[in-house]
Amino acid sequence: MAVTDAPRIVTARIDHPDSYTLERALATGAYEGLRKALTMTPEAVAAEVDAASLLGRGGAGFPAGRKWAMLRQSPVTYLVVNGDESEPATFKDHLLVERDPHQLIEGVVIAAYALQVTRAFIFLRGEFALGLERVQAALNEAYAHGAVGADIFGSGFSVDIVVHPGAGAYICGEETSLLESLEGKRGFPRIKPPFFPAAIGLYGEPTVVNNVETMSNLPWIVTNGGAAFAALGEGRSTGTRLFALAGHVRNPGVYELEMAKTTFADLINAPVLGGGVRHGRELKAFIPGGVSAPWFGPDQIDLPLGQDEVGAAGSMLGSGSVVVMDDHTCAVRASWRITKFFSRESCGQCTPCREGSGWLERIMERIETGRGRPDDLDLLLDACDNIAPGLTWPPQQTTICVLGPSIPSSIHSAITMFRDEFLTHIKEGGCPHG
Amino acid sequence: MSGHLGPDILARARQLISLYPEPRSALVPLCHLAQEQDGWLRPEAMAEIAELVGVTPAEVQGTASFYDMLHLEPVGTYLVSICTNISCMLDGGLELLEHAEEHLGVGAGGTTPDGKITLEEAECLADCDHAPCVQVNHRYVGAQTPETFDALIEDLRAGRRSDEIPSHGTLIRVRRDGGLRADPEQVASERAAMAEAKARRAAEAAEAAGGEGGS
Numbered sequence: 001m002a003v004t005d006a007p008r009i010v011t012a013r014i015d016h017p018d019s020y021t022l023e024r025a026l027a028t029g030a031y032e033g034l035r036k037a038l039t040m041t042p043e044a045v046a047a048e049v050d051a052a053s054l055l056g057r058g059g060a061g062f063p064a065g066r067k068w069a070m071l072r073q074s075p076v077t078y079l080v081v082n083g084d085e086s087e088p089a090t091f092k093d094h095l096l097v098e099r100d101p102h103q104l105i106e107g108v109v110i111a112a113y114a115l116q117v118t119r120a121f122i123f124l125r126g127e128f129a130l131g132l133e134r135v136q137a138a139l140n141e142a143y144a145h146g147a148v149g150a151d152i153f154g155s156g157f158s159v160d161i162v163v164h165p166g167a168g169a170y171i172c173g174e175e176t177s178l179l180e181s182l183e184g185k186r187g188f189p190r191i192k193p194p195f196f197p198a199a200i201g202l203y204g205e206p207t208v209v210n211n212v213e214t215m216s217n218l219p220w221i222v223t224n225g226g227a228a229f230a231a232l233g234e235g236r237s238t239g240t241r242l243f244a245l246a247g248h249v250r251n252p253g254v255y256e257l258e259m260a261k262t263t264f265a266d267l268i269n270a271p272v273l274g275g276g277v278r279h280g281r282e283l284k285a286f287i288p289g290g291v292s293a294p295w296f297g298p299d300q301i302d303l304p305l306g307q308d309e310v311g312a313a314g315s316m317l318g319s320g321s322v323v324v325m326d327d328h329t330c331a332v333r334a335s336w337r338i339t340k341f342f343s344r345e346s347c348g349q350c351t352p353c354r355e356g357s358g359w360l361e362r363i364m365e366r367i368e369t370g371r372g373r374p375d376d377l378d379l380l381l382d383a384c385d386n387i388a389p390g391l392t393w394p395p396q397q398t399t400i401c402v403l404g405p406s407i408p409s410s411i412h413s414a415i416t417m418f419r420d421e422f423l424t425h426i427k428e429g430g431c432p433h434g
Numbered sequence: 435m436s437g438h439l440g441p442d443i444l445a446r447a448r449q450l451i452s453l454y455p456e457p458r459s460a461l462v463p464l465c466h467l468a469q470e471q472d473g474w475l476r477p478e479a480m481a482e483i484a485e486l487v488g489v490t491p492a493e494v495q496g497t498a499s500f501y502d503m504l505h506l507e508p509v510g511t512y513l514v515s516i517c518t519n520i521s522c523m524l525d526g527g528l529e530l531l532e533h534a535e536e537h538l539g540v541g542a543g544g545t546t547p548d549g550k551i552t553l554e555e556a557e558c559l560a561d562c563d564h565a566p567c568v569q570v571n572h573r574y575v576g577a578q579t580p581e582t583f584d585a586l587i588e589d590l591r592a593g594r595r596s597d598e599i600p601s602h603g604t605l606i607r608v609r610r611d612g613g614l615r616a617d618p619e620q621v622a623s624e625r626a627a628m629a630e631a632k633a634r635r636a637a638e639a640a641e642a643a644g645g646e647g648g649s
Contacts, residue, residue, distance in 0.1 A: 085560050086557070086558065086560070087558070088519045088520050088521070088557065088558035089519075089520055089521045089558065089562050090558075090560060091560040091561055091562050091563065093560075094560040094561060119455065125560070126466075126501075126503045126572070126605065127503070127515075127559055127560070127569065127572045128560075128572075129571070129572040129573050129605055129606070130573060130574070132605065132606045132608075133606055133607060133608045136606060136608040136609075136610060137608045139610070139612065139613075140608070140610065140611050140612045142612070143611075143612020143613050144612060148612070148613065149612060149613050160453075160613045160615075161613070162453045162454070162613075163610075164459075164462075164463065165462070165463060165466055165605060165606065166462070166501075166503075167462050167465065167466070167498075167501035167502070167503040167504050168501050168502030168503035168504075169500060169501050169502065170557065181462065182459055183456065183458060183459055184456075184458035184459050184460065184461030184462060184487065184489075184497065185458075185461075185497055186496070186497055186500035187500060187501075203455060203456055203628075203632070204632060205632070244562065244563075245563075246520075246521035246524075246562035246563060246565065247520075247521055247524045247525075247562075248524060252521075252562060252563040252565070253563045254563070287520075291519075291520055321562075323520055323521060323524070323562075325524060329524065333523070334520060334523065334524070337518065337519065337520055337523045337528075338519075338520055341519055341520075341557055341558070344557060345557065347500075
């Protein structure tokens with residue numbers, strides 16, 4: 001069964017053309033979850049999120065409830081929402097901020113109440129001009145409606161929210177880098193330990209950092225109960241999740257699916273979802289969770305869309321984005337472009353990442369453009385091994401953050417799965433795909 | 435160095451600063467505001483931002499130079515960003531960029547002689563179901579073919595899209611009108627309380643470390 005009858009949790013409202021307005025949001029139940037939360041104790045709200053066992057939807061998949069529990073032992077000062085969606089092929093938060101900003105704001109206030117935080121920041125990717133305007137307009141409406149600000153709905157609880165625009169840097173999606181950026185500095189990741197945001201976060205204060213989609217789930221969880229959320233999905237992968245499908249499929253787009261009940265084959269091929277590989281071509285490979293993830297071949301298409309299942313198969317569900325490549329795709333060109341991305345976006349702090357990404361990109365480029373050398377494949381893998389020793393999954397880390405160890409994924413996958421294509425490029429002095 | 439930012443921009447800058455526990459947090463938003471006025475980050479603007487948030491002009495420039503959207507050199511009226519990352523590459527993004535370079539007569543990073551268009555090769559813009567993805571001044575204009583791209587450029591040059599796409603630098607046209615922290619004394623006392631709490635915690639932590647015989 002391709003699509004289960006699970007309810008749409010975070011995309012319930014978006015089919016309305018005016019889904020982003022307060023009027024439509026109120027007509028479709030917005031802020032009811034918040035009203036309910038305010039009648040509960042903060043601990044009870046946090047307990048519902050814990051019961052939902054909601055895994056963070058940003059990429060790392062850490063349980064949100066446990067993240068909060070770590071903080072409840074000492075007072076939290078700030079809540080920061082990560083809306084710096086930049087992992088290539090990921091475009092789900094883009095949808096949520098443009099199409100349902102009130103759901104996001106409601107989730108932020110619920111989280112702020114559970115954590116008893118009075119200052120929250122929504123960090124949005126700078127390139128989301130429309131998203132920034134929609135969230136700011138919704139925030140203005142929410143203040144006027146009494147849902148944000150002082151004495152929310154007469155409950156005595158107050159929180160101020162600030163929409164903060166980023167300025168174009170992939171690395172700011174990494175939470176400690178995001179905090180540096182929010183402090184008005186270059187987005188250099190901080191070393192962990194000691195700089196776990198829960199302990200030493202924004203301005204050195206205990207801080208919760210959660211993703212936009214994670215926040216957007218909270219109104220439904222409070223309204224319907226954590227148990228109802230946990231009843232969806234399977235194992236640790238509870239609830240529904242947004243999957244962004246891109247590449248060579250008939251219907252690219254964002255789909256909300258019950259976790260672990262649906263497979264990659266369903267997502268890619270079901271007529272109501274991806275609709276299959278387009279132009280009657282065959283599937284060559286797919287990337288299961290953003291370009292930091294190792295690739296899968298057609299033989300892995302029946303894997304379920306579950307965090308642990310994909311992890312056990314040697315990759316990750318990551319940011320929930322799936323890129324489909326058909327059999328006309330040049331594996332060298334695809335992995336070269338991904339490598340070029342990492343080379344451009346390395347923040348430059350750590351030598352293996354800063355230097356390694358540039359070396360790798362130049363070698364990949366010369367292979368793709370027909371100037372490859374016979375020992376280039378060994379050289380590539382050796383350089384990859386210097387960034388992520390052993391080329392294991394999950395990777396060993398030689399750098400402050402995970403950007404560096406993510407670089408080898410696409411190169412290692414492409415060489416392992418399509419070695420002949422690299423050899424053809426090198427022997428024949430060019431790309432056989434033209 | 436004050437006096438470069440106009441009164442409206444300056445008033446909005448001061449309001450932004452008041453929203454953050456520490457003034458420096460407003461540095462990037464203020465850079466966006468300066469770009470709204472000038473289209474790019476002039477040295478005079480950076481010096482004034484430095485004064486406003488309490489850092490040196492070098493710190494503003496050193497921070498701004500890290501970010502792709504903050505421009506230390508002039509940019510055309512319209513910044514046209516073409517994504518060539520994986521999803522768009524699979525859908526002709528590199529070919530579209532090549533076409534754009536030819537059509538505009540400038541390479542990626544260049545500005546047309548009339549100062550209207552700056553072309554940029556972008557990394558993923560998070561709109562992969564409309565590939566190859568193009569943004570103009572960070573507003574999505576949908577997937578483009580070489581033909582529609584040429585028409586888009588013609589429209590931009592003729593000013594036919596100026597209502598929906600403001601000139602480069604204007605990022606957020608919606609002004610914050612709720613939760614304004616208008617009282618400077620309140621902001622100052624909040625900041626002082628925060629600094630005090632932080633110092634107290636640091637002292638407690640130092641004491642705890644000392645008690646454990648830590649170095």
